[in-house]
Amino acid sequence: MEAWNGDEFEFEGAGYNLNQTMIDIYDKLNETYNHATNENPEEVYDPGEPSISEIEGINSSYKDSFAQYGDAAIVVISRPSAESKDYLPGGIKEGLGAEEPLALTTNERDIIEVAKESFDKVIVLVNTATAVEIGDLKNDPEIDAILWIGFPGCYGMLGVADVLCGRTSPSGGLFDIFPTYNMSAPAMQNMGKMYYTNTAEEITRTGGVLGFVPGAYTIEAESIYVGYRYYETRYYDSVAGTGNASDPTGAYASTTEWNYDNEVAYGFGYGLSYTTFSFEFEGEPVFDITVDPETGAPNAYATFNVKVTNTGDVAGKTPVQIYGQAPYTPGGVEKSAIQLLNFEKTEVLNPGASEVVSVKVDLQYIASYDETYDNGDGTTGTYIMDPGDYYFSVGNGAHDALNHIMAAQGMDASKMSGTGNAAQAYKKTIDEDFISKTLFSVSKTGYKISNQLPYADWNYYQPGEVTYLTRTDWAGTFPQTYDAMTLTNEELINNLNGYTYELQTDDDTSSIVWGEDNGIQFYEMYGVPYDDPKWDDLLDQLTLEEAMYIFSFGGPSIPGAESIGTVETYMTENAGNGIAVALNASKDPTAPWAIPAEDPNGNWHPQVFGNAPLGASTFNPELMRELGEFTGIESLFTGINILWGPGLNTHRHAYNGRNGEYYSEDPVLSGVAAMEFAIGALDYGLVAAPKHFAFNDQESERGGVSPYMTEQRAREVELRAYQIAFEATKYDTEDYDAGMRGLMTSFSKIGSIECTTSEGLMTEILANEWGFIGYAVTDIYDDVDLWAAVLNSGTTCFDTRGQSGFYDQTTLESSNLFRNLIGGMSLNANLIDGDANLQLKLKEAVHKNIYAWSVSHLMNRYNATTHIESQMTWWRATYYGLMGVSAALMVVGAVMYVVSSKGKKKEEK
């Protein structure tokens, strides 16, 4: 095709005949129910669906049109996802016939009923980024198909059309579990807006330039049991008859028992196809376990070869999901009964065809974090592998995989939901001789792992006030709602008020070199490894003030540093699946990236892809990487070398209004998706900076919220996704330690400490354990009042959107962002003159920033002659010209006025 006209992307363009009568009705109704392109969730939500009577009000004989299009009705159920707002429990407009915002309203159900009455086939498209409550639709025999389509972007409806007509077979798996009632998730007992009872008395820190409300918190009492980990583990225990799992506590569908079938509509990772597949392990898995003799760093993998056969009648492909189960002892370390370990995807298999797919599992992800483990060196807490029987299985989602394990364990099939195939499970007995209990107590960098986030746990400060969910007693520990916590602990209050770093004023800093002339320029650093001494020489050239500029202003505009030959540059863009800078944004027709006016893609807006959950649901690493590669190419056109994305927070629950930007509730699925994206992007010099590191679990009061949780939960759920992405072990070679080179921190705290100021998070875990080297920027204007503590933690710069003109109109002293630092100080070029620790941290932060620049295509702009030359563009000349003309007219007017006044007075005389 020579040019796209847009019709190709509608259903009609894909060969469907649409009912024009209904289109006209909805066009008319759209005047009343005007849906924005990027609509927000609301705390009191109204999906804005018209009633049948309103449809009749537009065209009372609308049903007459059905005869002509009677073969199939497509009903679309939508819920938006966007930044800054969540859905809240019970937060739905009154009178809609639903008690929760993600439940179907009367009007939505009524239109489905009309479809059922009038059409041979009824298809429901679920256009959401989160789990909506469709359990009864699942069980409705008159509904022929339900297809979750995510937010398909500008072109995804083509794929939907292809799937519906059978041109292609669907091949994904659900990104989250779809419970019958979202409120049944233990996480839902503590979400939304909760404030300390004595905020006014104890919290002195202000809300910053973004006006955040101090004193908000959430107790994540569900422990590790997020999403499917809760439902599947409780299911397992209910069949096993352990842990009071069948007790009705926490059940929403029954007052007498907790039952999986009642509580869950569709499981995590579950997906359908027009064909069917069989899965069988091809031989024994291959275990490859080595330990670095020098550092003790483990490399422990199991490769499962799975023979997948298309046993149906049409061609199709399928994910190959490997799950695992670690042995659980009541009262011991919490363990999920099932967890995703890795996945791959088959090629398209014709009927009868087979393919052996190898899935390599990193065994560290089946290890458990034991916060109480005595490391014998004065520290506590590390990853452990309890000796016992470990199970691995391949299945169509977590529930199917768990059933296979349960079948292999000989559990009572009559109590199970669904059936299991023992042949799809594999048991491996692990003892000290095979994998030592503490094999994973050392990270891949060779760093000893121990507790780093004790302050994440409310009980650390005020013991015994919070009960975390344990599978030892589901009924007795199902989370209560902690909505009236009172601050009594002094350290807790001190932390919340931001007093976590004491600035030194009289350290001896004479050995720290600034302003040296070593004759090195930034452009010479291309390809220089991070630990090469040449970096030290370059960094020594910076003046202390230049380094403070680089740390303080991290983008989008970054300051230049004359001493190393960098210039002020616009560097970053804020987006998830693409760069939101129109390709034809440049009006300079001579620019190398200029798009000719006649180019049919001139108005292409790059943010066209499906949203993150949709990408995750493909379970297709290759596709995830292609998206990164495409965005990398796009970044070359747009001149953006760091992307503040993708979103990598966990879907703690379905009510997070921003779930559409994050992949999944599962850290492995999320981590792999982000890793593939980042590696693909970096191939073209685009540094992906996933956000928001970490624990950005809700939008409600996101700016000041303190999520309290156990360190086990923090590491096994939230942080694991980042760990997978940052370590990028899949792409390591002997010569190159692959990884992401950027991140954005979270607005939220971890417990009482801001993520941006947490040394445990930013230095111990991120840098030391995972080996992260790169650009670690705050979220917009976040924690600017904690400038010194942010620098101390290992965060490398601030997001200072809107600030530019450095050394001139924007200085360290004049920027409005850094005027109200904790302790009554304000930023100035001499602030850390007497603090040796911060000067060294500053060097390190700047080193990481500049290193990230050097591996990006920012380098394309640098050589020995790089400098800034002011250009007199036509619009600037016009601007100055208009100012000059206005000034001249004013002067002439004034003169004429005076002359005329004098003339009038003379005449009067």
Added chain:
Amino acid sequence: MNMKKQGLAFYLNVLAVILGIVGVILTVVSSTMTTDNALSNLPVLVIAGIVGIILVCIAIYAPNRWGNHDPVSFISVVAAIALYSYLFGAAVSQRIMLIAGLFSYNSGNTAGWSIFYVSVAAWVCLIVGILFLIVGSFLKSVKE
């Protein structure tokens, strides 16, 4: 001053004084609602506003002494317009990022919205005051 002799420009200038006073007060209020969103050069802005108000007062008085369209009132009005404009422009430029946030990613910033509303009220006062001064400059201050 004989009130019976005052022309339309007199009344417009008086209104401009009142609007200037309200504008300055609201600017101060918007700057002191939160410490994090204080205007960086509030004292300068306040002085500019006060001087502008004083100049308008001079422009009210001067025609009674030297007649309509006298140089003193002319210069005073022009300078007052410039100072009102400066106060308005400087305040707007410092609120742009706040407003951008309110209308996009930070719509839940209740303190920010309060500052926004007060700021807008201040700006309306100043702009209307400027318009009154401009219109008044074409009219007579004293009846002849």
